[in-house]
Amino acid sequence: MILCVHLPRFELVAAAGGPEALTGRALAIAPSGSGPARVGEVSGTAQAQGVQAGMMLGEALARCPTLELVPGDPVQVAQSWEQTARALEGIGAQLELARAGLAYFDGSGLVGLHSGEDGLILATRKALGRPARIGVAPSRFCSLAAALETRTRRVRRVSEREVRRYLAAQPVGILSYRSQTATLVASLQQLGLGKLGALVKLTAAEMADRFGEPGTLARRLTLGYDTPLRVRRVENQLAESMRLGEANSGLLLERTLEVLVDRLLARSQRRGRTVRAITLSARLAERGTWRESVVFREALSDPRRIRLALTQRLQLLPAPAVALQLAVDEFGPAGGNQGSLLDGERTARLARLQDAVSQVRTLAGPNAALRALVVDPRSRVPERKVLYAPWQQ
Amino acid sequence: MRSPTIAKPAAPKAPKPVHVEAEDGQPLALAGVRVEEVREDWLVEDRWWTAQPIRRHYWELITVRGQNVVVFHDKLIDRWFSQTA
Numbered sequence: 060m061i062l063c064v065h066l067p068r069f070e071l072v073a074a075a076g077g078p079e080a081l082t083g084r085a086l087a088i089a090p091s092g093s094g095p096a097r098v099g100e101v102s103g104t105a106q107a108q109g110v111q112a113g114m115m116l117g118e119a120l121a122r123c124p125t126l127e128l129v130p131g132d133p134v135q136v137a138q139s140w141e142q143t144a145r146a147l148e149g150i151g152a153q154l155e156l157a158r159a160g161l162a163y164f165d166g167s168g169l170v171g172l173h174s175g176e177d178g179l180i181l182a183t184r185k186a187l188g189r190p191a192r193i194g195v196a197p198s199r200f201c202s203l204a205a206a207l208e209t210r211t212r213r214v215r216r217v218s219e220r221e222v223r224r225y226l227a228a229q230p231v232g233i234l235s236y237r238s239q240t241a242t243l244v245a246s247l248q249q250l251g252l253g254k255l256g257a258l259v260k261l262t263a264a265e266m267a268d269r270f271g272e273p274g275t276l277a278r279r280l281t282l283g284y285d286t287p288l289r290v291r292r293v294e295n296q297l298a299e300s301m302r303l304g305e306a307n308s309g310l311l312l313e314r315t316l317e318v319l320v321d322r323l324l325a326r327s328q329r330r331g332r333t334v335r336a337i338t339l340s341a342r343l344a345e346r347g348t349w350r351e352s353v354v355f356r357e358a359l360s361d362p363r364r365i366r367l368a369l370t371q372r373l374q375l376l377p378a379p380a381v382a383l384q385l386a387v388d389e390f391g392p393a394g395g396n397q398g399s400l401l402d403g404e405r406t407a408r409l410a411r412l413q414d415a416v417s418q419v420r421t422l423a424g425p426n427a428a429l430r431a432l433v434v435d436p437r438s439r440v441p442e443r444k445v446l447y448a449p450w451q452q
Numbered sequence: 453m454r455s456p457t458i459a460k461p462a463a464p465k466a467p468k469p470v471h472v473e474a475e476d477g478q479p480l481a482l483a484g485v486r487v488e489e490v491r492e493d494w495l496v497e498d499r500w501w502t503a504q505p506i507r508r509h510y511w512e513l514i515t516v517r518g519q520n521v522v523v524f525h526d527k528l529i530d531r532w533f534s535q536t537a
Binding site for chain 1: 457458459460461463464465466467496498499506535536
């Protein structure tokens with residue numbers, strides 16, 4: 060039994076400052092700095108006037124001249140979604156997070172814990188603390204269809220027997236919620252295939268011939284088959300942040316990043332593990348935030364290589380920043396000391412030094428070994444010129 | 453026995469409170485030591501666009517003992533601090 064929890068317009072609610080801000084207003088998330096100028100999520104009022112998420116800005120404004128654009132707030136969205144996910148994990152749910160506002164979990168093991176299916180849904184609603192659409196079905200795809208169909212504060216249950224019939228009557232647009240099948244939607248609609256049931260009428264070979272692997276997957280999903288949930292591991296998030304003074308661009312920003320990387324790697328909660336993915340985010344001087352996920356080619360624990368990868372992303376900052384944050388998204392295996400090709404005496408000495416620093420830290424705490432890092436040598440305020448950062452080789 | 457944990461030290465150039473005797477805003481003595489000469493003074497007004505603005509009047513002084521010291525008067529809280537520049 061898979062539960063799909065859908066919080067409509069999650070990103071817009073976060074960016075607008077609350078659900079009440081959407082009432083009676085035609086709002087849309089402004090296009091981001093890069094790529095084509097397409098609006099993000101739109102409010103109900105804007106939707107009623109023909110504006111849809113992903114529409115070109117010009118067309119959206121032509122359809123709704125009173126459309127108000129709000130800057131996206133990806134950091135707030137991520138924080139808010141993380142809180143929501145933690146709350147759901149608090150009732151015992153092992154979540155697959157599809158995107159902000161959309162999550163799945165297997166409720167089979169939780170039914171006993173919450174005195175039945177109704178008890179579980181009640182606990183889910185309580186944990187969410189806001190109106191949500193909930194779909195309950197044997198497969199993930201079917202539960203998504205049920206959640207999208209139902210109204211807010213309602214639950215739609217689809218039993219094992221009615222899955223195929225139910226899915227066959229659903230619009231093909233649901234496939235856009237799945238990255239592997241999203242590209243199919245436009246083609247299917249152009250071919251006049253409006254409902255999923257049309258896919259089942261074609262054979263698997265015909266689907267594969269015309270649409271390739273996405274087509275085969277779409278057909279399997281329509282028949283009620285689905286891949287197992289990919290649940291996330293629950294652990295405390297490791298993050299470091301720093302407010303920026305004048306050091307909000309260029310070289311100075313890179314030095315701040317250096318301090319953050321060192322601090323993050325020095326945290327005892329890392330337990331010697333390497334880092335596989337990091338999120339770099341910033342609060343911008345003007346309104347709004349910026350967020351960039353960086354997945355390393357291999358799990359790293361070398362601060363220089365991490366810095367090298369992250370510094371390139373700093374160039375993408377759309378405006379001067381007032382605060383910078385680094386958060387570990389995923390850890391790699393422990394160890395991961397990347398040895399150099401020429402392993403000489405210097406490396407051995409540094410290894411001994413690292414060992415000594417570790418021992419001192421164990422005895423006297425993380426502040427026992429620090430290094431002074433010149434952050435902003437030309438600052439008019441002397442205490443901003445140099446900062447202490449954890450000693451990290 | 454476990455060693456005591458070391459607290460994080462203040463920033464390398466963090467201001468330290470100091471007792472200054474002043475007249476009309478100009479320092480005359482520093483921790484009881486008379487000021488021989490004022491070499492330079494300058495104003496720093498910064499971060500006025502934030503919730504933590506900075507308004508400081510810096511003085512570079514030579515005391516009668518020959519020390520070269522930089523102090524500043526924090527105009528927002530009306531207190532004196534010494535600081536390495």
